[in-house]
Amino acid sequence: MQTIAAPPRPSRRRRRPRGSEAAAPPPELPxxxxxxxxxxxxxxxxxxxxxxxxxxxxxxxxxxxxxxxxxxxxxxxxxxxxxxxxxxxxxxxxxxxxxxxxxxxxxxxxxxxxxxxxxxxxDVVAGVSRRKRRQEELRPQERVAAVLRGRERFAACEPLLLRARADLDAGRRREATLQLRIGVEAILAELSAALDDDDHRRDIASLEERLPAVEAAAEGTLTGDLSPETEAAIRESLELAERILRRRRLLAS
Structure with a gap:
């Protein structure tokens, strides 16, 4: 890690507030x-x-x-x-x-x-990778605007499952499993009846069936490593929960 064109290190004493022009250009950043x-x-x-x-x-x-x-x-x-x-x-x-x-x-x-x-x-911006397509199809700007205007609230399960995905993708299987357990419990409590849709009901039922295995994996990961079979089951459960969230966002928009 290097910082290029960094300004001089500030003194330890905090500077007093000083006047600033209203239309002053922003300072250059390192x-x-x-x-x-x-x-x-x-x-x-x-x-x-x-x-x-x-x-x-x-x-x-x-x-x-x-x-x-x-x-x-x-x-x-x-x-x-x-x-x-x-x-x-x-x-x-x-x-x-x-x-x-x-x-x-x-x-x-x-x-x-x-x-x-x-x-x-x-070029990593203009491509059409699977991750970018998934982000685009969910139209996050519209949800952000709705939340900021008070017309929508994020479900508690959403940040929990995001953290589980981040941990799993980074190879932090123990942390991912622990996050997934509470994330699955939250999504079942919050979104079981969120949609009048047969696919949604089937996925919710499947996730309910997987919950005991997720809970057992979370308990086991505190004292040992996940087996390849358990890790695969955790990954499948997370993908199922993510599918439920995507369907809700798409059908509710």
Whole structure:
């Protein structure tokens, strides 16, 4: 992590309020540069690294996979920092928030400084990945406006399931399982009768059947690791809960 064009560090003493022009332009902001390095899986030489780079940028799917690997590594570091610093307000990042995203290779300290031997800038905003399509079809701006105007409230299960998804995608299976347990309990309490729809009723019934297994997994994960079978069941239960939420958003809009 590096901060580019950072202003001088402020003094420890807080400055007194001072006048400001109403139409004054905003100050320039520093830029943080993060480099995710596959140091655990080095290449034998530049030829092998160049082959990887060509394959990683061959189409949108390979680009998304490479970028998501890098952002996951960065978010793992942020998560570790949040716990070590007992800071509950450290936010995870997404590729779409970046000013620029580059895939490349290099060696030694140069790559740690963001100096690639070869790199390609990739577009992570205009693509049509599955994640982006899912976000677009749910029309989040409309819901945000409705909530801010007081016409709608988020269900309590929604942030719980979002946290479960974030933990599961980041490989934090224990935390995901614990979040999912309370998330499933909440969605069953809040949304069982939310829609007059046969598919909704079937999914709610299926989720009710899965709840005991989710609860058992949550209890077990406190004393041991999840088995591959249990992890798969947790993932399926989360996907089912997410499907219930998506259907409600789409049919209720």
């Amino acid at each position: 830029l943080a540069r993060a480099t995710s390095i596959r140091a655990f899986e080095p290449y034998d030489g530049p030829e092998e690294a160049a082959i990887w780079l060509a394959g990683a940028t061959v189409n949108e799917n390979t680009i998304d996979a490479a970028v998501e690997f890098g952002i996951a590594l960065l978010n793992d570091a942020l998560h570790a920092h949040a716990i070590a610093a007992t800071d509950p307000h450290v936010a995870t990042l997404s590729p779409e928030r970046a000013v620029a995203v580059r895939l490349g290779y290099g060696s030694g300290e140069a790559i740690a400084e963001g100096a690639f031997s070869e790199a390609r800038e990739v």
